[in-house]
Amino acid sequence: MKTDKQIVDAVMSDQRKGLDLMVGHYGQEVFGMVVRLVGDVMDAEELTQDTFLRAFRSMDSYDPQRASLGTWLCRIAYRLTLDFMKRRRPLLVSIEDSEVWQTDINEEQLEAELSTGNEERISRLEELIDQLPPDERLLLMLHYFEERPLDECSFIMDASPHALANRLYRIRKKLHKQLQKI
Amino acid sequence: MKTNKDTDLREALRRRYANTPSLPTDFTERLRERMDTKPAASHRGHWWGWMSAAAACLLIAIGVGVYYEFNKTPCSIAKLSAPDNKTECTQLSNRVHPIEQSSAPDEVIECTQSSNRGAPIRQSGRTNQAIGAYQSSNRARSTEISDTLGNGIWRSERNVAIAIQMLSECEETILREEQEMRNHIIQATFNATPQPANVVLVTNEAGDYEVIETKAIIEI
Secondary structure, three states: OOOHHHHHHHHHHOHHHHHHHHHHHHHHHHHHHHHHHHOOHHHHHHHHHHHHHHHHHOHHHOOOOOOOHHHHHHHHHHHHHHHHHHHHOOOOOOOOHHHHOOOOOOHHHHHHHOOOOOHHHHHHHHHHHHHOOHHHHHHHHHHHHOOOOHHHHHHHHOOOHHHHHHHHHHHHHHHHHHHOOO | OOOOOOHHHHHHHHHHHOOOOOOOOOHHHHHHHHHHHHHHHHHHHHHHHHHHHHHHHHHHHHHHHHHHHHHHHHHOOOOOOOOOHHHHHHHHOOOOOOOOOOOOOOOEOOOHHHOOOOOOOEEOHHHHHHHHHHHHHHHHHHHHHHOOOOOOOOHHHHHHHHHHHHHOOOOOOHHHOHHHHHHHHHHHHHHOOOOHHHEEEEEOOOOOOOOOEEEEOOOO
């Protein structure tokens, strides 16, 4: 198991060896994140390649004090993917955003509503996740699926942890609002 | 920061994203191919990008310059060249009697057409004093545009021109048209009210001081 420092050193000294190491170590992580966002394997592969190429050329700007190499690669991939999705089609308008703040529900109630174990609600949530804008989907993915802390999510998505916490709360309220329509 | 349970949401995400496809096996080879070919193309792209940006900036600068110059030109009133005195005198002969000051006393005034009698008019010393005082007061005000107005234009017209220049926006006024400007000047001169304080005594040709007619200086 190579450390980030060994991988970075390998990239600096021998690009081909460094490439093999970096792709072997973080390729699937980056590709997985991208393919979940774009939904198409070919596009995701192209974007993952772009991510590694950009990382190679700007390896000097990588600061191990700020984030791990994998997180830094995910940050590059996130930006490229968002740009790609904006070019492909305009970002979807978040579902019924205007109604979200009218919902009067506190944190405990919300958590209980989203933890029922009801099969029908889980299936409905799967559908609703697909309707979310890419940045909201990614936040759920990073925080709930990949279990990344909000600090790491904030580095990838270039937003403050506090802003992401607020956004997460809003997404959950939005999903709850949709679930009520069942 | 507190992590929510949200088990339904986590389960939905797990089901949705658990079967993520694997990275293609030939991913590294294709990435190497791109690494070998991409830099040259990228460099060329950058070069064209900078050239295009520079050309666009140049075009914008030229466009702005031309636009600025085009809009600035009408502000000058240098184009308001007046025809000679005689034409103006003819146009206004029945309405006003402009008097040109001569340096020597008792000199015959050149603008003979303004007189209905046909005889030349001589000015007395007193007349010259009055006119001199009037003109010296106006000279300072008209200095700014005196170079841009033709010599043939009357002093009263200069005052009108000064007033118009001061009070109007060059870009918006219709007075940029020479004929329009001239019409305004003529109308303004016609509407001017003689000031009783500046009555001038005009003497007969023999040089005595018998008052044969009183004239008024138009002051606008």
